[in-house]
Amino acid sequence: MRVGIDLGGTKIEIIALDQQGQSILRQRIDTPQGDYQATIQAITALIKQAEKSLGQQGSVGIATPGAISMATGRLKNSNSVCLNDQPIKQDLEAALRRELRLSNDANCFALSEAVDGAAAGSQNVFGVILGTGVGGGIVINGQVLEGANAIAGEWGHNPLPWPQTDELPGEQCYCGQHGCIETFLSGPALVRDYVVKTPSESVNRVQQICTLAEQGEAAAQAALSIYAERLAKALAQIINIIDPEVIVLGGGLSNITMLYDTVPQLWTQWVFSDQVNTKLLPPVHGDSSGVRGAAWLWK
Numbered sequence: 001m002r003v004g005i006d007l008g009g010t011k012i013e014i015i016a017l018d019q020q021g022q023s024i025l026r027q028r029i030d031t032p033q034g035d036y037q038a039t040i041q042a043i044t045a046l047i048k049q050a051e052k053s054l055g056q057q058g059s060v061g062i063a064t065p066g067a068i069s070m071a072t073g074r075l076k077n078s079n080s081v082c083l084n085d086q087p088i089k090q091d092l093e094a095a096l097r098r099e100l101r102l103s104n105d106a107n108c109f110a111l112s113e114a115v116d117g118a119a120a121g122s123q124n125v126f127g128v129i130l131g132t133g134v135g136g137g138i139v140i141n142g143q144v145l146e147g148a149n150a151i152a153g154e155w156g157h158n159p160l161p162w163p164q165t166d167e168l169p170g171e172q173c174y175c176g177q178h179g180c181i182e183t184f185l186s187g188p189a190l191v192r193d194y195v196v197k198t199p200s201e202s203v204n205r206v207q208q209i210c211t212l213a214e215q216g217e218a219a220a221q222a223a224l225s226i227y228a229e230r231l232a233k234a235l236a237q238i239i240n241i242i243d244p245e246v247i248v249l250g251g252g253l254s255n256i257t258m259l260y261d262t263v264p265q266l267w268t269q270w271v272f273s274d275q276v277n278t279k280l281l282p283p284v285h286g287d288s289s290g291v292r293g294a295a296w297l298w299k
């Protein structure tokens with residue numbers, strides 16, 4: 001049995017998969033807010049209860065925000081800031097008395113879709129998270145590529161490639177740079193772009209922009225159209241570097257269905273190839289991908 005945990009800012013989710021990869025247990029609890037010790041205790045209790053009710057012990061993988069620092073062995077880059085600089089892997093291993101595997105939530109998303117999701121059967125997969133933030137993960141031959149700095153696939157803090165003059169220098173990003181891909185492709189960025197052009201509309205959600213675009217509103221259609229073009233540029237750069245067979249979109253903005261037709265038509269302009277075979281696909285497991293991928297960290 002494989003157990004996966006998805007540690008999120010608001011929820012902690014657990015899944016248990018049997019040997020065939022079928023879900024035999026699933027549960028969600030609220031994440032203790034701003035309390036590291038309580039978070040460790042909550043994860044430990046979830047796993048122990050699940051194993052007791054199923055009558056067996058499993059391998060455990062954990063999807064975390066951020067990544068384990070190669071320098072310190074502690075968590076870094078987490079937007080749940082109480083977890084940063086904490087020895088989360090060591091503390092959970094001590095509590096559960098076994099070796100664990102941890103990986104970034106975007107990596108777990110990519111792994112889940114590569115194992116038995118949208119990219120099943122592909123050897124080279126890029127998984128993209130388009131949500132409050134922008135992240136990515138690379139899976140090669142069914143294994144997460146962690147990288148020498150544990151940041152493989154973190155394209156959200158590269159600059160937007162092939163920018164228009166009015167896209168320079170770009171918004172200030174929390175990472176310290178200007179014009180990061182995340183400042184163009186996150187959900188808040190799309191809403192900001194729309195609101196700047198139509199200050200009279202009270203729009204604060206991506207879904208509202210999609211609905212307005214479907215109703216034929218020009219400003220909403222324009223915002224989605226420039227969004228698709230920026231995504232095409234950002235993904236063309238990924239294709240030029242790792243040349244994946246499949247790119248799977250995840251996160252809230254992966255629900256924008258027009259992206260799957262429009263972006264592959266646009267990216268041919270920037271991909272260095274006469275023909276682009278890479279497929280752009282929606283996720284199969286949706287919100288479950290993080291927790292499923294965590295379980296699949298043990299193959």
Ligand SMILES: [Zn+2]
Binds near residue numbers: 157173174177182
């Ligand atoms: Zn940045």
